[in-house]
Amino acid sequence: MKLKNMTNKVRGNMQLHPFHLVGPSPWPMFTSFSLMNLALSMALTSHGYMGHNYFMFLAMFVVFYSMTLWFKDMMAESSYLGDHTMAVKRGMNQGFMLFVVSEMLMFVSLFWAYLHSALNPNVEMGMMWPPMGMEAMSPAELPLLNTMMLLASGVTMTYAHHALMNKDRKNTLYGFMYSTMLMVVFVFCQGLEYSFSSFTIADSVYGSAFFSATGLHGMHMMMLAMMLAMCTWRVYNYDFTNTSHVGAETTMLYLHVLDMMWLFMYMVMYWWGS
Amino acid sequence: MAIDPETFKFETPQFDPRFPNQNQTKNCAQNYVDYQKCIAIKGEDFEPCKIFWRTYTSLCPVDWVEKWNDQKEAGKLPFKLD
Amino acid sequence: MFSRILKQTVSKRTLTSSSRLFQAPTKVNSPTATKLAEVTGPDSSLIGPGAQPGTIPSNLDQATGLERFEMLGKMEGVDVFDMENPIFEGSGTMQDPYLVPTYVGYRYVGCMGKKGEEHRPYWLKVTCDEPARCWHSGVVFLGKYVGAPEHSHH
Numbered sequence: 001m002k003l004k005n006m007t008n009k010v011r012g013n014m015q016l017h018p019f020h021l022v023g024p025s026p027w028p029m030f031t032s033f034s035l036m037n038l039a040l041s042m043a044l045t046s047h048g049y050m051g052h053n054y055f056m057f058l059a060m061f062v063v064f065y066s067m068t069l070w071f072k073d074m075m076a077e078s079s080y081l082g083d084h085t086m087a088v089k090r091g092m093n094q095g096f097m098l099f100v101v102s103e104m105l106m107f108v109s110l111f112w113a114y115l116h117s118a119l120n121p122n123v124e125m126g127m128m129w130p131p132m133g134m135e136a137m138s139p140a141e142l143p144l145l146n147t148m149m150l151l152a153s154g155v156t157m158t159y160a161h162h163a164l165m166n167k168d169r170k171n172t173l174y175g176f177m178y179s180t181m182l183m184v185v186f187v188f189c190q191g192l193e194y195s196f197s198s199f200t201i202a203d204s205v206y207g208s209a210f211f212s213a214t215g216l217h218g219m220h221m222m223m224l225a226m227m228l229a230m231c232t233w234r235v236y237n238y239d240f241t242n243t244s245h246v247g248a249e250t251t252m253l254y255l256h257v258l259d260m261m262w263l264f265m266y267m268v269m270y271w272w273g274s
Numbered sequence: 275m276a277i278d279p280e281t282f283k284f285e286t287p288q289f290d291p292r293f294p295n296q297n298q299t300k301n302c303a304q305n306y307v308d309y310q311k312c313i314a315i316k317g318e319d320f321e322p323c324k325i326f327w328r329t330y331t332s333l334c335p336v337d338w339v340e341k342w343n344d345q346k347e348a349g350k351l352p353f354k355l356d
Numbered sequence: 357m358f359s360r361i362l363k364q365t366v367s368k369r370t371l372t373s374s375s376r377l378f379q380a381p382t383k384v385n386s387p388t389a390t391k392l393a394e395v396t397g398p399d400s401s402l403i404g405p406g407a408q409p410g411t412i413p414s415n416l417d418q419a420t421g422l423e424r425f426e427m428l429g430k431m432e433g434v435d436v437f438d439m440e441n442p443i444f445e446g447s448g449t450m451q452d453p454y455l456v457p458t459y460v461g462y463r464y465v466g467c468m469g470k471k472g473e474e475h476r477p478y479w480l481k482v483t484c485d486e487p488a489r490c491w492h493s494g495v496v497f498l499g500k501y502v503g504a505p506e507h508s509h510h
Binding site for chain 1: 395396397398402406407410411412413414415417418419420421422423424425426436437438439459460502503504
């Protein structure tokens with residue numbers, strides 16, 4: 001331990017540990033209530049207890065609003081107040097890893113649900129997959145384009161990351177913008193594909209398993225598009241440095257994990273399953 | 275297909291390696307489907323089709339067969355027969 | 357009229373960290389520290405110069421606060437949070453207790469026992485006033501005040 005380089009006065013004035021003890025904040029409570037509101041109004045709307053979906057959209061707006069407020073606090077704490085020491089960053093990265101693992105397990109359960117019926121279709125399905133009377137989507141059309149777009153987004157993401165680490169602002173911005181746009185186009189094409197589908201989520205176990213899995217993935221893609229848009233903004237706003245960009249790292253990890261999930265989903269549910 | 279009490283020999287299906295498990299649901303359904311396919315091509319009097327008939331009559335619960343027969347008449351049988 | 361009300365309302369917000377930020381005085385008292393010795397406390401010496409327009413900043417340009425303090429320490433090989441080996445004086449006996457550096461007059465220590473006779477961490481509040489003895493292994497600790505004299509609680 002070397003103390004000679006810093007005056008003891010300074011050391012006694014600083015926080016004595018590297019961890020970030022967050023201050024009192026209303027946003028966890030606010031977010032919890034808005035999420036509960038969203039869940040309730042979604043359930044009530046989709047089960048026909050309300051003749052409109054205004055409450056659902058209001059709740060969605062409030063969720064986004066509380067997320068915005070929470071995230072701007074976090075950005076202030078990291079970029080402007082300097083609360084995020086190495087230990088704090090490591091903790092956030094580890095927390096995100098755990099989140100990603102739980103997400104993967106959730107997708108595993110959906111694959112299990114799909115394959116449970118697909119590998120041994122029972123008598124009620126006509127002992128075939130897709131079940132008797134169902135018409136699967138063609139894997140060679142829009143889904144193939146979507147697969148290529150997601151693979152391309154992995155490339156543009158790596159391009160953005162390398163530009164960021166090499167302090168190339170222009171190419172970092174381009175990389176994040178291309179990735180954001182690919183995500184938006186993916187979500188749009190997925191919506192298009194859904195709107196032309198010959199079956200719905202209520203049509204047999206095939207429709208349920210198919211739309212639960214691909215729909216959940218699609219929702220994650222919307223989240224990812226928002227995360228990437230936020231990263232683009234933070235690069236534009238000089239928030240990220242070439243060595244410290246936890247928000248960008250977690251977004252990249254998430255993008256690659258969801259890309260991989262899509263590849264499995266494409267191979268199993270669109271290609272093998274049709 | 276009527277049963278002649280003089281010539282009827284009581285037989286249960288032998289082990290089928292396609293359905294090695296205790297649960298014989300799909301063995302029953304598969305033989306029902308195969309019988310329908312067989313008589314669609316060869317006619318009800320074609321003798322080799324009867325092995326399917328004997329198997330599914332032995333394995334299937336009666337109400338399943340009745341349900342499928344009703345569905346078949348209504349053209350709503352949930353099996354692919356071609 | 358409206359703008360005045362708005363201004364009053366905005367200036368009264370005290371809850372969130374960003375309002376802390378916006379209300380913080382912007383005058384710079386001391387230049388940005390580039391060495392640990394130039395840090396004068398948790399003040400403007402720990403505010404980085406910021407990025408040049410049109411560039412990606414480095415952490416040395418951008419980092420502020422505790423993050424900058426830690427980084428300046430790393431650049432000089434100083435573990436500013438004492439995470440690795442804070443106790444390096446003494447042998448743990450009553451005559452020669454382990455001296456625990458403290459900036460506030462006390463420090464919590466998890467005693468792990470003697471070498472070869474390790475036990476679960478047993479937590480002690482070690483002060484500068486009298487030796488603290490571990491109930492498991494009998495190892496003795498004593499606080500050693502290393503902060504500025506005017507901060508001492510004695």
